[in-house]
Every structure is written in structure tokens, then in C-alpha cells.
Amino acid sequence: xxxxxxxxxxxxxxxxxxxxxxxxxxxxxxxxxxxxxxxxxxxxxxxxxxxxxxxxxxxxxxxxxxxxxxxxxxxxxxxxxxxxxxxxxxxxxxxxxxxxxxxxxxxxxxxxxxxxxxxxxxxxxxxxxxxxxxxxxxxxxxxxxxxxxxxxxxxxxxxxxxxxxxxxxxxxxxxxxxxxxxxxxxxxxxxxxxxxxxxxxxxxxxxxxxxxxxxxxxxxxxxxxxxxxxxxxxxxxxxxxxxxxxxxxxxxxxxxxxxxxxxxxxxxxxxxxxxxxxxxxxxxxxxxxxxxxxxxxxxxxxxxxxxxxxxxxxxxxxxxxxxxxxxxxxxxxxxxxxxxxxxxxxxxxxxxxxxxxxxxxxxxxxxxxxxxxxxxxxxxxxxxxxxxxxxxxxxxxxxxxxxxxxxxxxxxxxxxxxxxxxxxxxxxxxxxxxxxxxxxxxxxxxxxxxxxxxxxxxxxxxxxxxxxxxxxxxxxxxxxxxxxxxxxxxxxxxxxxxxxxxxxxxxxxxxxxxxxxxxxxxxxxxxxxxxxxxxxxxxxxxxxxxxxxxxxxxxxxxxxx
Amino acid sequence: xxxxxxxxxxxxxxxxxxxxxxxxxxxxxxxxxxxxxxxxxxxxxxxxxxxxxxxxxxxxxxxxxxxxxxxxxxxxxxxxxxxxxxxxxxxxxxxxxxxxxxxxxxxxxxxxxxxxxxxxxxxxxxxxxxxxxxxxxxxxxxxxxxxxxxxxxxxxxxxxxxxxxxxxxxxxxxxxxxxxxxxxxxxxxxxxxxxxxxxxxxxxxxxxxxxxxxxxxxxxxxxxxxxxxxxxxxxxxxxxxxxxxxxxxxxxxxxxxxxxxxxxxxxxxxxxxxxxxxxxxxxxxxxxxxxxxxxxxxxxxxxxxxxxxxxxxxxxxxxxxxxxxxxxxxx
Numbered sequence: 001x002x003x004x005x006x007x008x009x010x011x012x013x014x015x016x017x018x019x020x021x022x023x024x025x026x027x028x029x030x031x032x033x034x035x036x037x038x039x040x041x042x043x044x045x046x047x048x049x050x051x052x053x054x055x056x057x058x059x060x061x062x063x064x065x066x067x068x069x070x071x072x073x074x075x076x077x078x079x080x081x082x083x084x085x086x087x088x089x090x091x092x093x094x095x096x097x098x099x100x101x102x103x104x105x106x107x108x109x110x111x112x113x114x115x116x117x118x119x120x121x122x123x124x125x126x127x128x129x130x131x132x133x134x135x136x137x138x139x140x141x142x143x144x145x146x147x148x149x150x151x152x153x154x155x156x157x158x159x160x161x162x163x164x165x166x167x168x169x170x171x172x173x174x175x176x177x178x179x180x181x182x183x184x185x186x187x188x189x190x191x192x193x194x195x196x197x198x199x200x201x202x203x204x205x206x207x208x209x210x211x212x213x214x215x216x217x218x219x220x221x222x223x224x225x226x227x228x229x230x231x232x233x234x235x236x237x238x239x240x241x242x243x244x245x246x247x248x249x250x251x252x253x254x255x256x257x258x259x260x261x262x263x264x265x266x267x268x269x270x271x272x273x274x275x276x277x278x279x280x281x282x283x284x285x286x287x288x289x290x291x292x293x294x295x296x297x298x299x300x301x302x303x304x305x306x307x308x309x310x311x312x313x314x315x316x317x318x319x320x321x322x323x324x325x326x327x328x329x330x331x332x333x334x335x336x337x338x339x340x341x342x343x344x345x346x347x348x349x350x351x352x353x354x355x356x357x358x359x360x361x362x363x364x365x366x367x368x369x370x371x372x373x374x375x376x377x378x379x380x381x382x383x384x385x386x387x388x389x390x391x392x393x394x395x396x397x398x399x400x401x402x403x404x405x406x407x408x409x410x411x412x413x414x415x416x417x418x419x420x421x422x423x424x425x426x427x428x429x430x431x432x433x434x435x436x437x438x439x440x441x442x443x444x445x446x447x448x449x450x451x452x453x454x455x456x457x458x459x460x461x462x463x464x465x466x467x468x469x470x471x472x473x474x475x476x477x478x479x480x481x482x483x484x485x486x487x488x489x490x491x492x493x494x495x496x497x498x499x500x501x502x503x504x505x506x507x508x509x510x511x512x513x514x515x516x517x518x519x520x521x522x523x524x525x526x527x528x529x530x531x532x533x534x535x536x537x538x539x540x541x542x543x544x545x546x547x548x549x550x551x552x553x554x555x556x557x558x559x560x561x
Numbered sequence: 562x563x564x565x566x567x568x569x570x571x572x573x574x575x576x577x578x579x580x581x582x583x584x585x586x587x588x589x590x591x592x593x594x595x596x597x598x599x600x601x602x603x604x605x606x607x608x609x610x611x612x613x614x615x616x617x618x619x620x621x622x623x624x625x626x627x628x629x630x631x632x633x634x635x636x637x638x639x640x641x642x643x644x645x646x647x648x649x650x651x652x653x654x655x656x657x658x659x660x661x662x663x664x665x666x667x668x669x670x671x672x673x674x675x676x677x678x679x680x681x682x683x684x685x686x687x688x689x690x691x692x693x694x695x696x697x698x699x700x701x702x703x704x705x706x707x708x709x710x711x712x713x714x715x716x717x718x719x720x721x722x723x724x725x726x727x728x729x730x731x732x733x734x735x736x737x738x739x740x741x742x743x744x745x746x747x748x749x750x751x752x753x754x755x756x757x758x759x760x761x762x763x764x765x766x767x768x769x770x771x772x773x774x775x776x777x778x779x780x781x782x783x784x785x786x787x788x789x790x791x792x793x794x795x796x797x798x799x800x801x802x803x804x805x806x807x808x809x810x811x812x813x814x815x816x817x818x819x820x821x822x823x824x825x826x827x828x829x830x831x832x833x834x835x836x837x838x839x840x841x842x843x844x845x846x847x848x849x850x851x852x853x854x855x856x857x858x859x860x861x862x863x864x865x866x867x868x869x870x871x872x873x874x875x876x877x878x879x880x881x882x883x884x885x886x887x888x889x890x891x892x
Binding site: 053058102104134135160 | 878
């Protein structure tokens, strides 16, 4: 049986259990069935775990990965303890089963087939099925495999390298006569001069490393490094990013950690695209009479930085503050604490490359095409000034540049302050901005004017009178609605259950239906005949609906009806 | 094709001379591949001749075309030099739709007195047709003037159907053999080592059992090693990383342990598209196989097999670890 317990994008940590492996007890000279639990991803002698797949009775059953549906249906094997699966196999798999993605090693050099096949296979099986990639895993590619959703590996690929006298590392494969025993590694295999042991050690180590990065929510950053090993792996990552519909569903809404946007592909992360889309499509700005575009700061949230303290004292809430930044494009002041706006790190040299320029120009232009401000002030310099000007011209919005040389110089700040004189002061509406961004802008009856944010910075509550409607998740900046808060959010983010009263968390099989927009990390309202519950989604909508195992919603409060 | 002889001759698909061992003697042999009306089955996965055929021709035109090819052969080669003629059509020489009887008779008359080995699918091997042709070539000088060569490929019906799509069974082959023998003909059996969809071990084991199985039905056994020809199913699989031609180690093992003389011409041996090892040891082994094919002496094969190479470990690993759900492991 397989169950995913921790996800980070497409990658996950899972538990494979109930695999009956016969262990010979030497002292007693008898066989006993040992039920072992394995934490995935893992490399293991899969043929021993699932002996039927390499049984003699399945000889001559090879079916190429891209064989036609007809050929596949005619010749594919039926395993006792696992399910043969290829993109064209058309067979169903039950929750918890082990899928043998047959001949996966043949597609490793073919990124387009690779990505298409993963998408086709994953879209056709429950999320809680264990994906085995035979003869594929090397220390240099297993991060990509895990980030493609594979859980189970064997040692065939590394053992083959060993018989070919090739030394494996997470950075690539090298001739053993040049690299082995040269101090590159000092594992047990290297100490013994045993290449096979070294290569297996490297694979195990790399899998553990990837697991660590999944646990800490940083597997994407690791992938962005490791995929550089081969052109094919870079392409695979890019293809999954391009396939936004597939990847976004599996990408958490929030992480409690920083997002390191240190490569060109960081900008292509589903999190980034989703943020930009939501700012443009969902977010309702506090005001649309006058805006000021200002640069980002290294410190997050921006308002805690020296430069922003200066900007804000010059602006005095006389304009809607919009921060121009890479890779997120635009961050309205109201959203500065929300993931990933309050969480990203990016190398800052003042240089913006061509792709960044195009991406950010597009984001700014789309925002201003939708939100028609009467007046826009641009307090930017260098490359970002050029980008903002190009975007505003495209959107057909008039603007005024308020900085001369240094943006934080007394002269520039004075110029900014003078330019804004006469505009009315309106505080940024963090409540309205956050609710529209997080839950969608379509809640017509939502009126934030009666609500107030109370408490210390990042420890706030949202109150209406004395009733608490939301608390603020200090790690992610998102709002956590109370039952009263949910009354204001009339639709969306509902998880439906049958007529039971939840005792603890909602498990996936308990979910009868849910809104398709729900992603891991979303705040949700659990709705049943006999109870309501507030909580946080631990998996995306598709996974909730297709899985039979795992926590779907971590419940905060239950209300019997 | 027009040549210096004008319309009267046409070059066959291929024609070459070589040495061949026959009845324990190494003799000169002429091999001719005639362009015909085309194979009536035309489905085999590794066949590279599917489009080699005359299209939209009448029976008379087809007869003339084949006769022009014969004229070319007779004008280009000193026929009296060759006691043995091997005839292929990329289909069935004894299929009268492919090779009209008049054309076949002309060929027979041209090679009267020689030994002919002509290839045909099993369903076209009929006593009456064979007997008629044998009588044309037989001048009493040869003990067995006509051998029918049939591509059984493997004695395993499942493999033949799945991996080759050959369209006949081992039983069909046995029936064809008795038809041939009734007509006073010898039989030559072609086997195919490592068609697609087989692991290295499955392919090797299949050849070992096939050789054992066909001995009673064969006067000559010839083992082809699957290679990748343009525009074939096998090529498509190869390009998808889904096929690897056999290791020469497997070929050595099969030939050494065959217990009978198995002819084998390792076409494209040592090349990516043919049976190959690592690239270092290949050519020595390929030469030894060619030598063995003539002599039947396995000494050199045994020597090279024992001598090994760095890549022999890889081959042994592949035999053990390559399974139907993870193949091929190497390229």
C-alpha cells in the first residue's frame, strides 16, 4: 500500500507498506513474512519486494513505452502485486498500488516524450499510487525523477555503471580510472575500493538529500541546480513549467520558507505565474485614482526595509504603492506579506535580463490595462524605470517620473512628496486586498470597511466589532478564516463531507466533493450535513478526490450543526 | 533502369559473388536479389524491402521485368564460375503472383546444372511447383539441385507472432518442409536472432532452443542477426531507444553451443545498427564468425569467448538484469 505523506510540488515523500517480503531467519531456519514499511522515494531491490514482476511467467512481455494502444493491450503483463503502466496502457490502477512504469529508462534522453508521458500517466491514475521507474536512477538524475513524481527506484542503472567502470556522483558520471579513489568521495565503498558500493551509496545519499529538500520545501531550488547536469533534465524542468495546468495543481499555495529565485527558471515556477495571475485577475486594489511604482527591497516584507520606510514617509498614503520586482513583477503593498512576495530572495545587481524584462513588462502592462488609474507616478531608476515606462506606454496610462538620481536621496524623496501633494490619504486595505487575492474577488457582499486589523505586526487579527473573522498566518501572510469569517466568503474553497462529525483531520476518503481551485496550503471550510470545520488543505483538489489515503484537511475547529 | 544494353537488361536489387560452404566444400556462390511483384505478406517488423516491388504491372510486364534482370546477371557475371546460386526476392520465389511461372522457368533454365537455393515463405512451398522447377534445373549432375530456404526465424510461435509478425507457425513450417522433401528438395532454415521486444537473455535462449528444434527439419541452418535497416519497424524502435541489436557475446555463445554448423553472416557486425559489443573487441569477433560460417570450426570462437573483454561484464550484467519491464539496458 502506498500513501503520500509530504509533498513539494510534484515530488513527494510517501510510505510504502504491507509489502510482504519473505525474510529467511538464519537461526530458526524458517521463513517468516515480514511486513516492512519503506519511506519513499527510495532505491531498493524492487524485484525482491515485488517478486512477481520479474517472474519467469512474464517472459516475452516487454512492451515499449510508446507502443500503440492495441499492441500494449495485447501484450502487457498482468502482475500479481503491481500494475504495469505506460502512457498507452489504458488500464486503471487503484489507490495505493505500485505502478511499474515499464521501460522508463528509454525516455530519459527525450524530454518531450518524458514530460508528455508523465503527464499522461499521472493524469490517469489516483495520486496515491507509487510510481516505479525501472533501471533509471543515477545520482545525477534522481532529483529530476523524483521531481517528476517517481517514488521507487532500483539499483540497475548504477550497477550497470559499476560494471562499465564508471564512477557516479550527483554531478555526473566519470571514468573510474580518472575519478575513483582520487579523494572526490570518502564513503564506505571508496574506502574499500568497491566501485559498486560507492555508486549505490551515491544514489542513496542523493535520494536522502532530495528527501531533505522536500521536507524543507526547497526541492525546486535543488532541482534548478541538479538539472544542469544534462540538457535533457533542464528541458524536462522547463516542459513541466510550460505545462502550467499540470504543475500548478500540484504546487502548494504557501510555504513557510523562503523562495530562492536564483536561476533564470525561477521566474517560470508555477508559484510565480500563479501570483502574477492572481494579482491581475483576483486582487482588488484599495484605490485606483493614483499609484506610485517603487522598487523592491532585499528585506521582506518590504515595509520593514530602510528604503521603504523612507518611501512611505514621502508618499504618506497619498498613492497606491506598487512594488516592481523580479521575478514576481508587481506586488501591491497590501500583498507584501503573502507568499511568495514576502519570502523570495533574488540576486540583485540592477541588471535585468531580456526574459525578465519581457515577463515583468507584461505583468505591469496587464495590471494597468485592467486597473485604469487616473495618475501614475514612477519612482524607479535604471533598468526597472525603462521597464515600467514601456509597460505603462503599452497600457496607455499617463505617468510622471519622480526621481532624479538616487531614489532614496533627499532630493528624490522631496520630489516624490511634492508630486503627491494634494492627493487624499488612504491607508492600504490589507484586509480587502488579502481576501480578494486569497479567496477570489467575486465576493460581492464583502465589505472590508467595517473590519479592522488589530494587534502587533504579523500577529494581527481581523475583527468586526468584537468578533474575530480571521487570524493572520505569520509564516505565509495568508488569512485563516474563523466560522464567522467564512460567512463573508460565500463561495469557493469548500470541502464537502458526508454526515459525520469530524474527529480530528479529514482523510481523503472522507471527502465527497470539493472546489477544484483548492491547492495544498489553502484555507478551506469543511461542509457536512452535521458539521462544519475550518482547516488547511494538505493536498490539492485532484488528489483529495482521487486518493483513498492521507490527510486531506488538517482541521482547526469543528462546529456541530 | 537503363544501361549500356538499353531496355533489354535491368539491374536486380542486388547481386554479388562470394564464398559459401556447401556439403563441406567452400565454393563460389552468386547471390541475386530479384525485384519482383513484392511480398504478399509484407508485414515483418525488421523487413526493409516492403516497398521494393513493381507496382501496377500486368503479369506479362512483370515476367519481362524479371527476365531483364536475369539478362543483366547473365551479362555481368561469368555464370560457369558459380556452382551455387542463391536467389532471393524479398518475398517468395515460389509465389506465382510475385514471380510469374514463366519468369521462374526462365531463371531455372539459365541456371540448369547448378545448385540453387531459393527463398520462399512457407505457404508458397508446394510440391508441384517445386518439382516443376527442380526438373528444369536438374541435369543429373547434382545430388540435390534445389534447396528451399524458409525464414522460420524462431521455433517459438509466440515470439514469431509478437516480435516479427511473420504470419505462420512452426507447424506450417513443418508442413512446408515435408512438401519440399516430397518434391526431392533440400531445406535451408533461416533463424533470426533477437527480433524486437526480447531481452538479451530471452533472445539468446530462443536461438538455442530454435536451433535444437529445427535440426530435424533442416539440411542447412542459417542464423541472421537482427540489424537495423532503414524505414523498418525495428528502426523506429531503435530510434526510440527501445531496441538494441544482439551482443556479439550472445552470438558466440549460441554458435559455440549449437552442436551443429550454423551459417551466420553478421551483417553490420560491430556497428551501432548491427550486432555489436563495445567497439573494441567487435571486429575480431565478427571476422571469426565469418570464418566459422565457412569452416564450421568453433575453436576460434571459443578462444575469443574465453579471452573476453572489459565489456563482457556488461553483457553478463545485461543477461542477468535486463527484464521485460526494463529493456534494453544498453545501446
